[in-house]
Amino acid sequence: MKSARRAFTLIELLVVIAIIAILASMLLPALNRARAQAQQSSCMSNQKQIMAGMLMYAGDNDDLTTPLNLAKSFSGSNPSRAYNWWTSLLIRGSYLPAPRAWENEYEGKCRDGVFMCPSGQVDSGRIGIYESAIYGVSYDHSIKLTRIRDNSTRVLIGDTRGGMSFYSSKTTTWSPTLVQSFSERHNFGANGGFLDGHAEYRKHTSWLAGNRQCFGN
Secondary structure, eight states: OOOOOOOOOHHHHHHHHHHHHHHHHHHHHHHHHHHHHHHHHHHHHHHHHHHHHHHHHHHHTTTBOOOSBSSSSTTOOSSOSTTOBHHHHHHHTTSSOOOSSEEEGGGTEESSSTTBOTTGGGSOOBEEEEOOSSSSOBBTBOOBGGGSSOGGGOEEEEEBSSOSEEOOOTTSOOOTTOTTSBOOTTTSEEEEEETTSOEEEEEHHHHHTTTGGGGTO
């Protein structure tokens, strides 16, 4: 005579569910850290690729990097600002691949591709180019690499909060919420690409404090 099959009691099921919940709570932080590290590495790879394209552009243009925009000023005259942003120049010259989708091609804003950080859900996720009157690029103004000392210590691009460019002159007061400043989207830090082509990660406090000389100030 066969014995009756024993079913799980409600208490046993609750115990199993509780154990699964505990294990999940222990594993999720580790998974989130691994995902964040992967996104940081992917962003770093993007920035190295951008800098490689920038150096190729400079090699074809008298050692000059791209300007922020070919236009003479923000007014967009001679030539127009449209389609002439630094991102557009690198893509149009085939130094970097075009995105699958544009957010605003007129303004040179990509929706995906190397100019976007995989951790973009923190903010707009842009990789911006450094711009100031003291050092960097501007409208119709480029960096001539042979005139810059210590290219390996001078940053040109980086994780930004939303602007196409960012500002870091000594007269500018930096704050963690400044839209043009580096974003701390990678574990309270940001990636930056340097004029010799390499990229590196630094804590946000490092970008904004003692190492500001990397912006040419």
